[in-house]
Amino acid sequence: MSLSPEIVEPVQATDPVPVERGVVGRSPGQLAWRRLRRDRTAVISGCTLLVLVLVALAAPLIEALYGVGPHDEFKHLLTRRGSIPLGYAGGVSADHWFGIEPGTGRDIFIRMVYGLRTSLFIALASALVTAAIGVTAGIVAGYLGGWVDAVISWITDFALALPFLIFALAVMRPVELRFYGPREEVPTWFRVAVLIAIFAAFGWTSTARLVRGQVISLREREFVEAARASGAGLGHILFRQLLPNLWAPILVSFSLAVPAYVTGEAALSFLGIGIVDPTPDFGAMIFRSIAYLQTDPAYVFFPGVTIFALVLAFNLFGDALRDALDPKSSR
């Protein structure tokens, strides 16, 4: 998706406006950026997200500094019977900041650093694919109208009629059976790819609806007519004329889609369908922790609180972004 160039373009185009008598010309992009910077919620949630993304990116570096890997086991720190971590709050210590997992004795902190990586990668990749498909389908449907619109609209309505979680749950196994035998081991990258494909297949429809609505109101405007009159091709009108006018709603829906996919991925992994245990993942961790709720209650807190903070930060940032881009919508 060529989202970022479209965002930067209007800013550069109106930059060299002559400054006279203290009046400064500002592009919509600059105005939105100023509003966003002045919004305290946006700054705090944005910084939180930045830190979390940096942690995810720097996972191997953190592992080297921390000195413990995500698959290292510390069985000697568990009780003999029941394999519950020794010490307070699930074995929190200077060596193991968030304690260790009951049963396996793996370090929780470093597994969460890597879990953040899994979660953010899947969510961002899904959101990108979703945006690409949804924007294309929405622009085409909205601009062309007629039977193309009818078909795309029907598909979006149909996809909304499918219960997402059950369908996502159900489709995983048949897809695995397509490429692997009933008893074969399914590699992690394949599961990740299927997860992204599932999210894209279900998620593109809402973006498509949004974009379609916007395009319908834009397509009769003069600049589109002018482009058509001067013989511009379909691709030029769709992606050069219409798309730059749509980046605000697209950006907002993108930023609100990411937390939805973080949640979705964790939910599927919690159910044992998405990412499975040796790979670090929040959902899979919380699923394991339910069995130890009584004996090691601290175990559920670290992944639970982290995923809550991640989703909350994304939601707050998405809301703030919408307010900044569309000052008329005062909540």
Place this chain on the structure above:
Amino acid sequence: MIRFLIKRLLSVSLTLFAVSVVSFLMFFALPKDPVAGMCPKNCNAERLERVRQELGLRDPKVEQYAAYMKGIFVGRDLGSAQGGKCEAPCLGYSYVNSEAVTDTLGRVLPVTLSIVIPAAILWLLLGVGLGMLSALRRGTLLDRLAIGFSLTGASMQLYFVGALLLLIFTYQLKLVPVPHYTSILDNPLDWASGLVLAWMALAFLFSAIYARLARAQMLETLSEDFVRTARAKGLAKRTVYGRHALRAAITPLVTIAGLDVGAALGGTVITETTFGIQGLGRTAVYAVRGGDLPMIMATVLIAAVFVVVANFVVDLLYAAIDPRVRLS
């Protein structure tokens, strides 16, 4: 109204048909060998071959689909390897449970209903009530608390809330027993105490979302001219807010509530897994883990039927509340 009804019915049947085709293809055309997926553990090559014959898996896909649909509407003979005759709503035979799929479903469906219906009543009352209140008292402490609650709730995860509730109320305070299901007909008190945590978890998350929606809707309605007119006419605040504004604000919520309840009836998968209650959702999860294809397909179909029917009911309700819908 009749024309509207017929139009909606046609589109519902079309959607259901499409859902059945999609799920049929998903289970019988997507896997390399559907039968191996149906019976991954306790079937030898000979039995698999017999199932393949009796299900007619060598026939063209269209004929297989027709046979499956015929099973749902009039019943079919599945052959000796699959428990023989299968009565009218026949959804196949589960090898993992060694019984007809409909028997399992009949057992777990009341469980999911018992979770969803009380929870939905709770979350609608709480969510809509809170949203309305905070819209009417805009800017007060109550409003800010409500906004905070809905923001937190909307970012919380069902399994995390569930785990916290379980930890606090069952393991620490020992106020409620470990979640379980008893039929309401056998022992209503035990029924309620076994499911109360599930209701609380669902109601907490959903009421947060509904409070936010209800607040936004109510604020929008309150700024409309007809509300001002009603006030200017000298009607009491109570009448204006309680009747005029509430009715207009609640209609979009009806749509969303219908869809959410429909989706939840198809299996409160996460709630059931967190609390270990064997309803439709947990059955689906077990079926997926155990590779029980007929069972998975049946749960998908049922869940889709719930959503589509809920959609239909919502449309009818909407048309009844708002006459403009019928005309467009």
